[in-house]
Amino acid sequence: MIRGACLCDRVAFEVRGAIAELQNCHCSECRKAYGAAFGTVAVCAKSDFEYVRGSELVRRFVQSERVNRYFCDSCGSPLPMVEEWDPLVGIPAGLLEDDPEVRISSHIFVGSKAPWWEITDDLPQHDAWPEGGNMNERADDLKTK
Ligand SMILES: [Zn+2]
Numbered sequence: 010m011i012r013g014a015c016l017c018d019r020v021a022f023e024v025r026g027a028i029a030e031l032q033n034c035h036c037s038e039c040r041k042a043y044g045a046a047f048g049t050v051a052v053c054a055k056s057d058f059e060y061v062r063g064s065e066l067v068r069r070f071v072q073s074e075r076v077n078r079y080f081c082d083s084c085g086s087p088l089p090m091v092e093e094w095d096p097l098v099g100i101p102a103g104l105l106e107d108d109p110e111v112r113i114s115s116h117i118f119v120g121s122k123a124p125w126w127e128i129t130d131d132l133p134q135h136d137a138w139p140e141g142g143n144m145n146e147r148a149d150d151l152k153t154k
């Protein structure tokens with residue numbers, strides 16, 4: 010089990026399974042939402058994810074028709090993206106309190122990377138979403154169906 014919590018510790022969750030993947034997202038939206046050079050997102054199955062404390066403090070910002078951002082009403086920490094249509098949950102990796110045991114596998118949206126951040130590792134880089142991993146495209150698919 011992997012535990013996570015926000016900065017004020019009033020919102021907490023557990024992942025009762027494995028973290029499938031860790032990715033650094035360099036898109037301008039994640040950079041702003043995380044207030045950082047990039048957002049590191051831990052992906053898990055929604056069926057493994059559960060809030061154990063403070064779910065009443067989870068607030069939503071509707072970023073676009075396709076994307077919601079969640080944050081703690083008390084401390085403002087970004088919170089996991091749990092969506093009805095998505096079988097996966099994207100967790101801001103900084104919230105994790107246990108070692109997810111996987112390591113960062115790739116950089117995505119490198120096309121919109123901050124000019125002041127240099128990627129110095131040898132991990133794969135994708136200008137946008139890698140094949141088959143696209144939450145936004147999946148949302149578009151649902152809309153057109
Ligand atoms: Zn909080």
Ligand SMILES: [Zn+2]
Binds near residue numbers: 035038
């Ligand atoms: Zn992003």
